[in-house]
Amino acid sequence: MHKIVVLYPEPADAAAFKEYYESTHLPLAAKLPGLRAMRYSFDVSGDYFAIWEGEFDDAEAAGAAMASPEGQAVQADVPNYATGGAVVLDYPVRVP
Template sequence: MAKLLVLYRMPKDTAAFDRYYRSTHIPLAQKLPGLRKYEISNGAVSSPAGAADLHLVATLHFDSIADIQSAFSSPEGQATAGDLANFADGGVDLYFFETEEV
């Protein structure tokens, strides 16, 4: 199993971000080839020190790193990545990694 972790920093207009993310970006991302599961944070994002400078965390599940890379090389992946500039004005970081249960 592999995961893509997407950290969205605080946007200028959180309500506009939320509307766009749910109505446009999620439907784009759900078309990624090989996507197994898509989760987003619900409510405030915090750290042990208190509130984090994050608005939303998305976790996308794939079978492997190769599947993540292949997904983002596809037309659907290019459209999803290209869409970030349309709403993520606070900044966004993407990380992907293999996972194992322990």
């Protein structure tokens, strides 16, 4: 399995972020080809306001998803709500 994790710092307007994120951005993300599961939270401790996790079969599937038209639309949409920017991590999941 391969994960993409997006961490969002505090936005300028938390209520506007949440409304846009849930009504517009998450439906875009749900269309990513090869996406096996996704989850998010606004209850993040530490330096971040929100987190999103997407699971893919492998690194190739994650890369293809982000390079697809749907992935390009997801990436292009981020500035529409994430005034604090976004930190993107991706990694293979290892199970002991």
